[in-house]
Amino acid sequence: MKYECVHGDINQQTEIEAIVNAANAKLQTGGGVAGAIHRAAGPELEKATRSLAPIKPGEAVITEAFDLPNKYVIHCLGPVYGSDEPSDKLLADCYKNALDLTEKHKVESIAFPAISTGAFGYPFEEATDLAIKTVKAHVEKLSHLKMIRFVLFSDSDFAYYQQALNN
Structure with missing residues (x-):
């Protein structure tokens, strides 16, 4: 399995087959990643x-x-920190369910x-560590996936992710 961490825009991952949308429950255009993905994909996505x-927190669904420039968008609803428990x-279910859809x-x-x-307010470092741990453990159950990329928009988020991924 190849793992990458890149600094950039999730909508510009031209060689990636599926990108993940940090969606809202209604799967509609919103702010942040969801808004950017919906704007780039066009009105057909909504x-x-x-x-x-x-969808409920932890769930994932897939669309064209x-x-x-990708084949699929996998929409995941992450938890609102301090509200959606546990x-x-x-959050781990988001990553697992997205990976299961790739399979x-x-x-x-x-x-x-x-x-x-x-x-959604999840502490960045805690979410990063959980994401990497979950993905690396779950990917062993998959046979088709060859590459996982984490795309970070800010310099500081990218730096932390890159360090965490290499540990």
């Missing part, structure tokens, strides 16, 4: 998600990527943002 919503289990759809590469760390 139409495609209507029948799949609402439409105007994005937040660590729900089901024979996806070979996936890119994750830092789920729940923005408006």
Whole structure:
């Protein structure tokens, strides 16, 4: 398994088959990652998600990527820190369920943002450590996935993720 950490925009991961959307429960255009993905994918993405919503914290669903350079968007609803409990289990479930969808759809590469760390208030370092630990443990159960990329937008988030991924 190849792991990467890149500094950039999740919408610009041209060689990645599936990107992960840090979605809201209604799977609609929102702020942050969800808003950026919906704007880049075009209005067809929101139409495609209507029948799949609402989802609960920890759940993941998959759609086409439409105007994005990817084949799929995997929509995960991360927990709101301090509200959706147990937040660590729900956040881990986001990553596991997204990975399980890659197996089901024979996806070979996936890119994750830092789920729940923005408006949902999950402490960044704690979320990062949990994400990496969960992904590395769960990926052993998969046969199709060959590459996992973590995409971070800010310099400080990228630096922390890169260090955590290499430990």
